[in-house]
Amino acid sequence: MGICGKDLIKDGWFSERGALWPGQAMSLQVTDVLYSGRSAFQDLLVFTNPTYGTVLVLDGVIQVTTRDEFAYQEMIAHLPLFAHPAPVDVLVIGGGDGGVLREVLKHPSVARAVLVEIDAAVVEASKRYLPALAAGFDDPRVEVVIADGAAYMADHVDAYDVIITDSSDPIGPAEVLFQPPFYAAMARSLRAGGLACCQGECMWLHLDLIRPLLSACRRLFPTVGYAYTAVPTYPSGQIGFVICAKDAGVDLATPRRAPSAAVQGRLRYYSPPVHAAAFVLPEFARRAVEEGGDADGGRTAADAVADK
Template identity: 50%
Template structure:
């Protein structure tokens, strides 16, 4: 609450010194400290309701789809036949909502450590938490690291929808976690993790990409535009146990009608391809080639 002053919420953090992002606040809807983190939900003047964890914006009603859709659909459209999906984090339900749109998916497991995030999202963020109402979904209130230990070779796709690498999410950016993901994936399994920001976290990403490359034969990095995230962009770290995976080309191409039927507002097949077009500095720093164009 100390970041609310004179009718404005300002996101300030040591991870991005020298800058801050502010939203005009119409009304504070809810504030509490859970066992794990500080949770704030407020009604903004221009971005609808906003979910804030430990002082950092997680999602807003206006632009949430520009994060939820890529983190779900890029890995799912890169897998030949995804049936069993695990989401680590994602207590607001938005990733569940998107994963459930895939007809091939039979089971969706969500592992979330903070029950308060789920309950408050169900109460105050219905457009996101609708994901929990899907009969394919099973919720596990557990630390993702512990959950993965007990689920070897079980999932086609694992999506890590984490907050930034501080507090309870810090362990989700370290080698032991990625090793556990590799063990929990089936032989052709794919992972996708929230990949921070190229402009602010390049040193962190260099280390994470090196670690991931030492575990998986195929690693890629994509990004999307999310106005209320620091610098307006967010990345997605992808890896596959199948050496023949080409993330930059979706295995299933959507028609315009199919995209409409899925109620997609950001993702489509052309955006899938374009999300891997990284600037030169990023490709060089991460050692990632970018799109494999045909000559």
């Protein structure tokens, strides 16, 4: 049956624990449970917290909070979008909460934004409980498709300028989004000059997952980079992004465009200097992702699985 979100609330506190972040937990006080239930794919929990606002949890893992969601949504969207000279057609895989879609729509060149989400319940929960993230669903440029993302891309070859995969962790329904066939489908669905950006896990915890992911991407794309952002409610307060370009020699760390003054005024995390800085990694992570060196940031996800 899987995990039940309400079972993770004890004495008025929700605690996120998982094999992918062994020996640690993230706990948030629960002031009100807005929703708890199970879709055809996963457990959904929505609650409020006095510091972080409304919190969306899938299978026991925090996905967004209304206080810090912009740090993730802006970076996963604008890193690839501002690295492209003029994106017109954009595909978002996952991201059923609508936050990435909201950011995509800030680019005036975008004429069409397609969101492919496997779980319709996430979209409906966001519309009801997270309206600040879900506002983009009403934009006339948006098409929402409830389907498997890999299957959708197989039917849409050479169709998109930018593809953004906003996935949960590589367990449960999101596991397929971290496999080489998914990245191959993404490469085929991108047009010449296109870019892709995917959730790339935490460099403090998951270098053993990140390195083979980057290796798989480098076999498919001539240009691959790794960047990161800080999100307080994610494991270790940090999450990374794997960014791929279909063209060789693309400087992913240098934006091709800059936000207008009006758009920059609406952004709370992203800016051109932050874009460049996101690719500057601490040495332990740089050695691991750029040189293939040993992960010396601590215990890894593989260690946790081996302990089971």
